[in-house]
Amino acid sequence: MESMMKSLRGDDVSVLDLDPKTAVGGGVGDVYGEDRATEEQQVTPWTVSVASGYSLLRDPHHNKGLAFSEKERDAHYLRGLLPPTCISQEIQVKKMLHNLRQYQVPLQRYMAMMDLQEMNERLFYKLLIDHVEELLPVVYTPTVGEACQKYGCIFRRPQGLYISLKEKGKILEVLKNWPERNIQVIVVTDGERILGLGDLGCQGMGIPVGKLSLYTALGGIRPSACLPVTIDVGTNNEQLLKDEFYIGLRQKRATGQEYAELLHEFMAAVKQNYGEKVLIQFEDFANHNAFELLAKYSTSHLVFNDDIQGTASVVLAGLVAALKLVGGTLAEHTFLFLGAGEAGTGIAELIALEMSKQTKAPVEETRKKIWLVDSKGLIVSSRKDTLQHFKKPWAHEHEPVDTLLGAVKTIKPTVLIGSSGVGRTFTKEVIEAMSSFTEKPVILALSNPTSQSECTAEEAYTWSKGRAIFASGSPFDPVLYNGKLFVPGQANNAYIFPGLGLGLVISGAIRVHDDMLLAASEALAQQVTQENFANGLIYPPFSIIRKISAQIAANVAAKAYELGLATRLPRPADLVKYAESCMYTPAYRSYR
Ligand SMILES: NC(=O)C1=CN([C@@H]2O[C@H](COP(=O)(O)OP(=O)(O)OC[C@H]3O[C@@H](n4cnc5c(N)ncnc54)[C@H](OP(=O)(O)O)[C@@H]3O)[C@@H](O)[C@H]2O)C=CC1
Numbered sequence: 285m286e287s288m289m290k291s292l293r294g295d296d297v298s299v300l301d302l303d304p305k306t307a308v309g310g311g312v313g314d315v316y317g318e319d320r321a322t323e324e325q326q327v328t329p330w331t332v333s334v335a336s337g338y339s340l341l342r343d344p345h346h347n348k349g350l351a352f353s354e355k356e357r358d359a360h361y362l363r364g365l366l367p368p369t370c371i372s373q374e375i376q377v378k379k380m381l382h383n384l385r386q387y388q389v390p391l392q393r394y395m396a397m398m399d400l401q402e403m404n405e406r407l408f409y410k411l412l413i414d415h416v417e418e419l420l421p422v423v424y425t426p427t428v429g430e431a432c433q434k435y436g437c438i439f440r441r442p443q444g445l446y447i448s449l450k451e452k453g454k455i456l457e458v459l460k461n462w463p464e465r466n467i468q469v470i471v472v473t474d475g476e477r478i479l480g481l482g483d484l485g486c487q488g489m490g491i492p493v494g495k496l497s498l499y500t501a502l503g504g505i506r507p508s509a510c511l512p513v514t515i516d517v518g519t520n521n522e523q524l525l526k527d528e529f530y531i532g533l534r535q536k537r538a539t540g541q542e543y544a545e546l547l548h549e550f551m552a553a554v555k556q557n558y559g560e561k562v563l564i565q566f567e568d569f570a571n572h573n574a575f576e577l578l579a580k581y582s583t584s585h586l587v588f589n590d591d592i593q594g595t596a597s598v599v600l601a602g603l604v605a606a607l608k609l610v611g612g613t614l615a616e617h618t619f620l621f622l623g624a625g626e627a628g629t630g631i632a633e634l635i636a637l638e639m640s641k642q643t644k645a646p647v648e649e650t651r652k653k654i655w656l657v658d659s660k661g662l663i664v665s666s667r668k669d670t671l672q673h674f675k676k677p678w679a680h681e682h683e684p685v686d687t688l689l690g691a692v693k694t695i696k697p698t699v700l701i702g703s704s705g706v707g708r709t710f711t712k713e714v715i716e717a718m719s720s721f722t723e724k725p726v727i728l729a730l731s732n733p734t735s736q737s738e739c740t741a742e743e744a745y746t747w748s749k750g751r752a753i754f755a756s757g758s759p760f761d762p763v764l765y766n767g768k769l770f771v772p773g774q775a776n777n778a779y780i781f782p783g784l785g786l787g788l789v790i791s792g793a794i795r796v797h798d799d800m801l802l803a804a805s806e807a808l809a810q811q812v813t814q815e816n817f818a819n820g821l822i823y824p825p826f827s828i829i830r831k832i833s834a835q836i837a838a839n840v841a842a843k844a845y846e847l848g849l850a851t852r853l854p855r856p857a858d859l860v861k862y863a864e865s866c867m868y869t870p871a872y873r874s875y876r
């Protein structure tokens with residue numbers, strides 16, 4: 285046993301018994317037994333397979349820090365490596381939270397959270413789950429946006445898998461370098477449209493890392509089953525290309541065939557390595573690639589585009605809930621979007637689909653209740669020839685209108701949705717115009733991070749004289765207006781993708797279907813309580829997100845079984861209970 289432990293600890297005789305003065309290479313050993321003369325020689329980096337002692341404390345999957353019990357300290361060679369005190373995970377959470385709150389700068393909090401994730405994974409998730417409303421803005425929008433912008437500067441230990449053009453032809457090998465074999469969810473970006481911040485190249489890695497930490501914290505997917513990936517084909521961001529700390533390829537973006545081939549190799553390698561049931565979530569691709577990738581791989585892989593589909597599902601849920609506050613049916617409302625890209629057209633299409641299901645009218649008809657404005661003005665039929673394919677269905681008969689204000693005045697929408705990525709575009713005039721013909725205008729400022737939000741919560745409530753039903757992509761604090769407290773909701777796809785992913789995983793689904801997005805949306809809308817409505821909220825609080833995710837997962841899984849897309853048989857009788865039972869919990873395990 286002792287010899288086995290010796291070997292596990294790395295103090296193998298063949299290494300230890302070497303006389304330092306006659307070490308390999310024949311130089312002279314220093315006081316540490318190391319030999320300068322051998323520094324140029326190649327060595328084998330090697331490690332042990334059972335974590336114990338010093339290496340156990342440095343293994344984020346098993347480390348418990350001061351929470352190791354006396355018995356564990358004896359059994360796992362930890363004596364002396366820790367100070368004498370033993371504390372509970374609850375006290376560790378309390379301490380971490382106390383420390384985090386000392387930081388005034390959000391990016392410092394982000395870095396502290398990333399350090400914790402790298403040091404003690406279970407404590408990271410316990411902290412995030414128990415204090416989700418406080419910490420979501422740290423690990424996710426808005427702070428993750430700043431983290432991506434400064435990723436090169438704050439880079440310490442790599443997270444996730446980087447696949448660049450240099451790895452072309454070897455992607456399968458690269459996947460095999462990842463330490464985990466049983467991957468269930470991959471979030472992949474190419475960094476070209478990171479939130480509303482544009483092309484951040486390889487530094488977009490913060491997004492897959494952040495999204496996957498939410499898959500675990502909010503949706504209960506095991507951390508070991510999550511794989512963040514960044515595909516680096518270069519960047520067109522001149523500032524990054526000149527930045528000495530930039531971590532990616534220093535070249536302009538590859539496009540066309542070169543791009544398509546790398547992506548194709550990646551998609552094929554993922555299926556070969558992990559099988560057909562691994563969920564691949566496309567995230568923050570520019571729209572000129574996003575729609576094509578989704579269309580191309582949705583028939584051969586379990587793929588989902590969060591920006592197009594997840595956003596659509598979350599917004600539809602909010603709108604269905606909002607009807608309880610503003611009255612009418614979906615089809616009785618008129619919708620205007622600022623931004624006709626992935627989020628805008630994705631949401632528009634799902635609203636039209638739901639309206640069509642409710643009214644039995646064809647989608648071509650229900651689309652007519654929905655209007656979109658892009659950077660060139662209102663999308664109308666006279667522009668059809670020059671429009672990107674995803675905008676064409678929205679080119680309705682109308683005179684050209686150049687501005688959002690002009691469009692609001694002529695279309696008279698009851699719902700205004702911002703998905704442009706451009707901040708402060710819902711001006712006072714726009715919100716006043718909305719409020720002039722609607723008693724309770726629904727205003728969703730979806731763009732992230734906070735700097736890109738189409739308006740602030742305060743602006744929406746003040747300019748509408750407290751009548752707006754408002755939600756935003758990034759969180760805003762409650763607003764006191766005319767003596768009344770208004771609590772804005774957060775319309776963010778983080779409500780949907782963790783539960784949707786869990787539903788796909790537990791049913792063993794092999795494809796994503798639009799009806800699953802509707803099922804997810806319906807489950808979310810059902811979680812909004814009378815108390816939430818009384819506070820003007822159209823989303824439930826994030827504090828109960830794991831309960832929400834289980835409901836979403838169950839609804840999605842039920843749809844997968846109904847559509848014949850589920851492979852995990854037999855179907856569990858109680859899908860909510862089953863979803864809950866599958867969810868990862870971060871409590872420490874006891875070590876024998
Ligand atoms: N809350 C949430 O859950 C989510 C929020 N988002 C946010 O939505 C935003 C957009 O994302 P996405 O749809 O993927 O981006 P896209 O690039 O696909 O689309 C952006 C759209 O906005 C239009 N646009 C840009 N500038 C203006 C302007 N000044 N006036 C009018 N229209 C303008 C573009 O017009 P044109 O086509 O003419 O260039 C394009 O149609 C981002 O900030 C993102 O963070 C995205 C997904 C989820």
Ligand SMILES: CC(=O)C(=O)O
Binds near residue numbers: 568591732777
């Ligand atoms: C939330 C999100 O996915 C985005 O802003 O891109």
Ligand SMILES: [Mg+2]
Binds near residue numbers: 479567568590591
């Ligand atoms: Mg996104």
